[in-house]
Amino acid sequence: MSPSPTALPSSFRDARSGFVFRAGGKLYRQVNQAARPDYDALMGSGLYEELVAEGLLIEHEEVELPGSSPDAYRILRPSELPLISYPYEWSFSQLKDAALTTIEIQKRALARGMSLRDASSYNMQFQDGRFVLIDTLSFETRKEGRPWIAYRQFCQHFLAPLALMSYRDLRLNQLLRIYIDGVPLDLASSLLPSKARTRIPLQLHIFSHAKAQLRGGDGRPSGSGKSPSISENALIGILDSLRKGVEGLNVGLSRSTWSDYYEEADHYSPETFEDKKKLVESLIDQIAPEQLWDLGANVGLFSRVASGKGIFTVAWELDPQCVERNYRIAKKEGQTKLLPLVLDLSNPSPGIGWANKERQDLIGRGPVDAVMALALIHHLAVGNNVPLPLIAEYLAKLGHHLIIEFVPKDDPKVQGLLSSREDVFDDYSVDGFESAFGEHFTILRQDAMAGTARLLYLMESKTA
Amino acid sequence: MKRNRLFLLAVMVIAFNTVMLPSAHAYLDPGSGSYIFQAVIAGALGIGVAVKVFWGRIAAFFSGIFSKNESPSTSTEE
Numbered sequence: 001m002s003p004s005p006t007a008l009p010s011s012f013r014d015a016r017s018g019f020v021f022r023a024g025g026k027l028y029r030q031v032n033q034a035a036r037p038d039y040d041a042l043m044g045s046g047l048y049e050e051l052v053a054e055g056l057l058i059e060h061e062e063v064e065l066p067g068s069s070p071d072a073y074r075i076l077r078p079s080e081l082p083l084i085s086y087p088y089e090w091s092f093s094q095l096k097d098a099a100l101t102t103i104e105i106q107k108r109a110l111a112r113g114m115s116l117r118d119a120s121s122y123n124m125q126f127q128d129g130r131f132v133l134i135d136t137l138s139f140e141t142r143k144e145g146r147p148w149i150a151y152r153q154f155c156q157h158f159l160a161p162l163a164l165m166s167y168r169d170l171r172l173n174q175l176l177r178i179y180i181d182g183v184p185l186d187l188a189s190s191l192l193p194s195k196a197r198t199r200i201p202l203q204l205h206i207f208s209h210a211k212a213q214l215r216g217g218d219g220r221p222s223g224s225g226k227s228p229s230i231s232e233n234a235l236i237g238i239l240d241s242l243r244k245g246v247e248g249l250n251v252g253l254s255r256s257t258w259s260d261y262y263e264e265a266d267h268y269s270p271e272t273f274e275d276k277k278k279l280v281e282s283l284i285d286q287i288a289p290e291q292l293w294d295l296g297a298n299v300g301l302f303s304r305v306a307s308g309k310g311i312f313t314v315a316w317e318l319d320p321q322c323v324e325r326n327y328r329i330a331k332k333e334g335q336t337k338l339l340p341l342v343l344d345l346s347n348p349s350p351g352i353g354w355a356n357k358e359r360q361d362l363i364g365r366g367p368v369d370a371v372m373a374l375a376l377i378h379h380l381a382v383g384n385n386v387p388l389p390l391i392a393e394y395l396a397k398l399g400h401h402l403i404i405e406f407v408p409k410d411d412p413k414v415q416g417l418l419s420s421r422e423d424v425f426d427d428y429s430v431d432g433f434e435s436a437f438g439e440h441f442t443i444l445r446q447d448a449m450a451g452t453a454r455l456l457y458l459m460e461s462k463t464a
Numbered sequence: 465m466k467r468n469r470l471f472l473l474a475v476m477v478i479a480f481n482t483v484m485l486p487s488a489h490a491y492l493d494p495g496s497g498s499y500i501f502q503a504v505i506a507g508a509l510g511i512g513v514a515v516k517v518f519w520g521r522i523a524a525f526f527s528g529i530f531s532k533n534e535s536p537s538t539s540t541e542e
Contacts, residue, residue: 147499147502147503147506148502149499151498151499151502152495152498152499155498204505208501208505209498209501212497212498212500212501212504213497213498213501214497215497228499228500228502228503229503230502230503230506231506234506234507234509235506237506237509238502238505238506238509241505241509
């Protein structure tokens with residue numbers, strides 16, 4: 001490896017403590033000499049063992065790498081995650097679980113004389129069916145009397161977006177795509193209904209907190225010239241209040257456009273449905289992927305065909321209600337290989353943050369072994385007017401293999417889309433589809449689906 | 465519990481109306497306000513915790529008296 005490894009674009013905010021880098025295809029975290037006391041305290045206090053044993057913190061091993069920089073105190077090799085996902089891709093319950101996990105970690109840290117210096121939702125990632133903290137260098141030895149440095153971040157990253165999603169609309173998680181450091185509290189205050197104020201934790205940590213922020217450093221209690229000091233019990237009181245605030249927020253599942261898709265499916269007979277499942281399964285077996293992205297996954301019926309085989313499967317879906325429902329079901333089922341995430345494929349997650357590189361776009365997190373696009377093409381081509389060659393070009397970059405269903409124009413679902421728009425889709429035909437996709441893929445298999453005119457293809461990307 | 469909540473809310477409202485008066489400055493660092501703010505609510509939450517403990521003790525005292533009074537009648541019923 002090179003003598004001075006380069007930090008990943010997501011790992012520059014705490015350069016004094018250390019950074020994450022890749023070498024030889026593996027992920028490492030350098031602990032700098034400056035972070036030595038805090039790192040030793042984490043490892044020596046028993047906190048690391050406790051958190052790892054409880055599945056709250058990512059596990060790592062200390063390794064020797066030749067040519068490490070003189071700043072390096074330790075080089076860690078954390079266990080690798082199949083995918084980094086972002087809070088604007090999470091449903092309500094995912095963000096809520098990540099929030100409660102953060103509070104739990106901070107409580108355990110306080111009990112061992114330490115404290116989290118970040119409460120960033122980006123530090124929480126999905127591993128084996130639950131959220132874990134991935135930033136091992138987030139811990140510091142607690143200084144007596146010092147307030148929780150990450151309090152503001154917790155409110156902006158978790159409490160405010162959860163309250164907005166609960167009181168207003170699930171889609172407001174998209175605010176996190178605009179505000180990388182969480183929803184500004186004055187904005188949350190102005191968007192939340194006044195009835196949210198009747199909940200003490202929300203009144204305190206969002207509304208009053210926002211007011212205090214507007215005063216900035218001048219907001220110190222009158223007459224005090226020194227830094228504020230608070231006891232450990234008061235810190236626990238604040239954490240308990242935050243937890244009550246988070247736990248008190250919920251969302252009900254309404255009948256959204258998509259969440260009843262399978263129940264109301266008039267385009268399949270039960271036999272066709274089972275047939276399709278078997279066909280999909282055989283194609284998945286043929287590819288034997290380690291990771292599969294199911295695009296337009298709805299509540300993840302077909303995603304489960306893959307995840308049931310131990311394949312890490314991401315169920316990407318536009319409708320946050322479906323993602324919420326899918327996540328709740330997955331949790332009940334104890335799924336460890338299925339991750340439902342929100343994604344609008346007509347406007348996929350972009351690169352955001354500093355230089356647009358801090359958080360990766362969708363393509364940057366691929367290509368994966370297999371992409372599945374079942375009953376999706378007509379929504380992109382007809383519903384969103386994206387020409388077939390552009391769809392083929394994009395999908396070819398996302399995965400090495402593609403399982404894709406072609407839904408012909410006379411299908412009731414396409415007819416439904418065409419009923420409200422002019423049919424300007426002359427190329428939308430089997431020939432047009434095969435010619436567009438043939439440019440970017442080698443078509444390996446084409447199967448007819450019994451009982452429908454739909455076709456299922458297996459393709460291999462020429463570009464990924 | 466309800467009484468605790470009301471009391472806590474009253475303390476909060478008084479605290480914020482006297483200490484925290486809003487004035488918008490777009491370039492203020494919200495972090496410093498958050499930092500100070502914690503010290504303010506820490507006191508209020510501390511009072512809340514104290515009140516909780518206090519009420520808990522009173523409740524325990526009276527439930528102790530009542531359970532002592534009630535215990536003979538309970539035993540006679542058996």
